[in-house]
Amino acid sequence: MGLWDKLVKGLSKTRDNFAASVTSIFTGYTAISEDFYEELEEVLIMSDIGVDTTYDLLDKLKAVIKEKRISDPMEVQEIFINELKKMMDISKEDYKFEDEKSVVLIIGVNGVGKTTSIGKLAMRYKSAGKKVMLAAADTFRAAATEQLEVWANRADVPMILSKVGSDPASIIFDATASAKAKNIDILLCDTAGRLHNKKNLMEELGKINRIIDKNYSESFRETLLVLDATTGQNALAQAREFKEVADITGIILTKMDGTAKGGIAIAISHELGIPVKFIGVGEDILDLQKFNSNEFIDALFAK
Numbered sequence: 620m621g622l623w624d625k626l627v628k629g630l631s632k633t634r635d636n637f638a639a640s641v642t643s644i645f646t647g648y649t650a651i652s653e654d655f656y657e658e659l660e661e662v663l664i665m666s667d668i669g670v671d672t673t674y675d676l677l678d679k680l681k682a683v684i685k686e687k688r689i690s691d692p693m694e695v696q697e698i699f700i701n702e703l704k705k706m707m708d709i710s711k712e713d714y715k716f717e718d719e720k721s722v723v724l725i726i727g728v729n730g731v732g733k734t735t736s737i738g739k740l741a742m743r744y745k746s747a748g749k750k751v752m753l754a755a756a757d758t759f760r761a762a763a764t765e766q767l768e769v770w771a772n773r774a775d776v777p778m779i780l781s782k783v784g785s786d787p788a789s790i791i792f793d794a795t796a797s798a799k800a801k802n803i804d805i806l807l808c809d810t811a812g813r814l815h816n817k818k819n820l821m822e823e824l825g826k827i828n829r830i831i832d833k834n835y836s837e838s839f840r841e842t843l844l845v846l847d848a849t850t851g852q853n854a855l856a857q858a859r860e861f862k863e864v865a866d867i868t869g870i871i872l873t874k875m876d877g878t879a880k881g882g883i884a885i886a887i888s889h890e891l892g893i894p895v896k897f898i899g900v901g902e903d904i905l906d907l908q909k910f911n912s913n914e915f916i917d918a919l920f921a922k
Contacts, residue, residue: 622908626918629900633881637666638919645696651684655692667851669886676702700916707888707912713869713896714909717744719839722795722806722831726824726865727845728857729812732873732899734763736845737807738770739907740897744805745774752801754794754808755780756787756827767809777801787811788826795835806838821864843896845871846887849878855886862891869896871907876900884915 627634640662648655656677663673676699683689683698716723723740727733737753744751753771755778757763764780771778779794791808798806811823831838844867846854854872861867870888875881875898884895895910 622905623914623918625900625903625906626908626914627921629876629898629906630881630915630918632876632879633666634919634921636879637662637668637882640666641699642696642920645692645699648692651690651692651695656681663882666882667855667880667886668882669852669855669890672706672886672889675889676706700920703885703916704912707885707895707910707915709894709896709910709912713894716805716839716841716868717749720798720802720804720837721839721841722798722808722835723841723843724808724810724824724827725843725845725871726810726861726867727812727871729760731812731845731847731850732871733757733812733845734766734770734809736871736873736897736899736907737767737809738774739899739904740807741770741774741776742904743907745776749804750802751776752794752798752803752806753778754790754806756790756794757809757811758782758785758787758790759811763809763812787823788830791827791830792834795831795838798838799835817860817864820861824865841868842866843869843871844893845873848872848875848881848883848898851878851880851883854883855890858887858891858893862893867893869894871895871897871899873899873907876906881919 644659660673660677664670679702725733725737741751741753753767753776755764755767768778779790779797781790794806842865844861846857870893872884872895888895897907898910899907
């Protein structure tokens with residue numbers, strides 16, 4: 620199965636829920652009316668696109684419809700799809716870390732697929748000819764280090780680790796020193812999935828970033844937040860929380876194949892201004908795909 624087919628299959632639940640409902644509105648109405656807009660609004664909100672994003676979308680649709688004097692709802696669907704693509708557009712610059720000597724911090728709560736995502740990224744970049752290293756800085760959970768070690772062995776990449784309960788910043792110190800010495804292209808760092816409160820999390824991430832600034836200031840910095848798409852609006856709430864304490868440069872949205880509410884990807888991109896850079900549409904290594912807004916929306920509305 621090719622990447623496009625995997626994407627189409629992985630988004631099937633969201634397509635059956637969201638895209639099918641939206642399409643039925645465009646095909647079911649013969650004229651653009653208040654009822655048309657109200658039903659579209661209800662479907663968008665119920666699909667976890669979010670209230671703010673829904674109203675922005677509707678405002679843009681109404682403006683284009685008025686400007687072009689459109690009266691046929693079928694003509695509106697193409698405009699709607701194009702607006703979604705614009706909202707989620709992502710450029711090559713957003714993946715600049717792939718072409719630099721980079722330190723990539725992976726953050727997120729436990730259970731969202733954080734460690735697995737790191738492993739899949741390691742496999743991706745190792746297969747692309749990059750020199751990759753892992754740093755097991757989630758020292759609060761023994762299973763996290765063990766799981767990451769499995770991925771390190773599978774990808775055949777070096778890994779810096781320490782004992783459970785060790786200072787995560789000290790592991791980052793060792794990892795950045797080793798990455799510099801070994802001319803590593805991408806250093807992927809697992810970080811704590813749970814700390815007692817936002818203050819603790821901010822202090823922990825701040826300490827780690829200061830270590831990188833001091834020890835490896837020439838590296839390109841990337842901070843990716845991992846979210847579980849199946850949690851819907853809760854994923855958006857988590858993103859807001861983490862945005863308050865970290866300079867998030869991108870989102871990894873996992874388990875898109877397990878949810879009918881993949882519209883959360885649109886809400887996160889638009890409401891928080893953080894690009895979705897990778898999406899998980901299955902268990903296979905190739906199922907963690909680089910995000911492309913055109914392909915994503917086209918797959919959502921594929922017949």
